[in-house]
Amino acid sequence: MTKHAHKTPVVLILAGLIASSVAALPAASASAESAAASRGAKIVIKIASIAPGRSPWDKALERMAADWERLSNGAVEVKIFAGSIAGNEQDMIRKIRLGALQGGVFSNMGLAKIDYSLTVLSIPFLFHSREEFNAVFDRMKPSLEKTIEGKGFKVTLWTLAGWVNFFTKGKVVDPDDLKKYKISVTPDFPELEQVWKRMGYEVVTGEANELMIQLQSGAASGAYLPPLLAASGQYFALVPQMFAPSLAPLVGGLLLSDKAWASIPAELHGPFLEAVAAAARGLYEETMTLEADAVKMMKDNGLVVNDPPPDKLAKWREAANLAIDRLIGPVFSKEMYDQVVGHLQEYRKSRGQ
Numbered sequence: 133m134t135k136h137a138h139k140t141p142v143v144l145i146l147a148g149l150i151a152s153s154v155a156a157l158p159a160a161s162a163s164a165e166s167a168a169a170s171r172g173a174k175i176v177i178k179i180a181s182i183a184p185g186r187s188p189w190d191k192a193l194e195r196m197a198a199d200w201e202r203l204s205n206g207a208v209e210v211k212i213f214a215g216s217i218a219g220n221e222q223d224m225i226r227k228i229r230l231g232a233l234q235g236g237v238f239s240n241m242g243l244a245k246i247d248y249s250l251t252v253l254s255i256p257f258l259f260h261s262r263e264e265f266n267a268v269f270d271r272m273k274p275s276l277e278k279t280i281e282g283k284g285f286k287v288t289l290w291t292l293a294g295w296v297n298f299f300t301k302g303k304v305v306d307p308d309d310l311k312k313y314k315i316s317v318t319p320d321f322p323e324l325e326q327v328w329k330r331m332g333y334e335v336v337t338g339e340a341n342e343l344m345i346q347l348q349s350g351a352a353s354g355a356y357l358p359p360l361l362a363a364s365g366q367y368f369a370l371v372p373q374m375f376a377p378s379l380a381p382l383v384g385g386l387l388l389s390d391k392a393w394a395s396i397p398a399e400l401h402g403p404f405l406e407a408v409a410a411a412a413r414g415l416y417e418e419t420m421t422l423e424a425d426a427v428k429m430m431k432d433n434g435l436v437v438n439d440p441p442p443d444k445l446a447k448w449r450e451a452a453n454l455a456i457d458r459l460i461g462p463v464f465s466k467e468m469y470d471q472v473v474g475h476l477q478e479y480r481k482s483r484g485q
Contacts, residue, residue, distance in 0.1 A: 175208045175395050177388070179235040180218035180227070182242075189237070190214045192411040199407040204400055221245060229284070234392035238385050239293060241318065246283050246387075249465025250276065252472050254324055256379040257452035259476070262295070265381050266416070268475040275471055280385070286393040289386035289408045292416050294423050295378035299362050299371035300354035305440045307331070307451050316343055316352035326463055328356075330455035343367060358382055363426035368435050374427075376439040377448075 183189035197210030221242030227233040243250040259265040277287045300313045317325055319337040328335045336352050346352035347370040362368045460466050
């Protein structure tokens with residue numbers, strides 16, 4: 133039976149990203165059941181999530197948990213701890229390494245804590261379109277999984293969790309416009325903070341649950357947020373100008389510790405991964421629909437969306453490239469960065485860009 137805990141979430145990055153309907157899977161084979169039963173004591177897998185309780189992601193995790201228990205004939209019990217009740221992503225990683233948890237759902241921030249080279253996924257202005265990201269990410273998955281699994285984790289699911297935009301008190305179109313504002317970013321991602329500082333912007337740090345106070349007090353006059361969070365947290369009322377281009381993708385992953393994965397009978401690995409994959413079907417389309425709905429709702433309530441002309445967008449990309457060049461090595465893994473850029477160049481060349 134799936135056990136569940138709720139708490140007001142610190143980070144809502146993955147909220148609403150997985151449809152609650154997950155296809156049913158075939159029952160486990162008799163051989164898998166007998167193998168699981170032969171292990172003796174029940175295997176308990178505790179998975180923490182930063183998504184809020186009763187969100188679509190949470191419902192999908194519960195369905196996955198029920199499938200794992202059914203597929204193992206009750207030999208595996210999955211407990212879900214939603215809404216950041218197990219702490220932030222760094223806390224979750226620590227608890228997994230200590231054995232207090234067996235798995236967790238992580239965003240870019242958590243993945244970068246496991247290996248800093250994964251910060252490459254969060255470089256602003258690197259991808260010129262969502263199609264570019266999709267193509268490159270498909271090519272990068274084997275390398276990313278190898279990197280994460282080299283740190284003692286098993287990747288069971290990847291999901292695109294949306295995109296990030298600037299939200300500011302006033303209009304921003306040119307790179308110099310942003311220098312008028314103090315941008316709030318999470319303290320959990322110092323590598324990204326360095327990118328913005330290298331680009332010449334004033335950055336202030338604060339936990340997600342402090343953002344409203346920062347904006348109300350004037351400590352911050354802008355934020356680096358996914359539209360879903362800007363809408364659900366009502367932050368757009370205080371920063372009602374949105375920079376239209378999607379700056380960086382939000383990538384999520386469901387990870388288990390190597391030890392936890394090894395504790396599951398090998399005969400169940402395939403069926404278990406199929407159960408997780410079933411939850412991932414249609415994620416991108418669902419995410420983009422939710423994001424579009426969030427932007428429409430905000431526009432209906434006063435949000436102004438600013439789309440820079442091509443010459444201004446080129447200036448943004450030039451400024452970002454200068455910052456990134458100085459950070460390759462100390463912040464970004466050069467090997468990982470070169471792989472991403474190589475795949476990007478191949479994609480653009482194949483389309484005559």
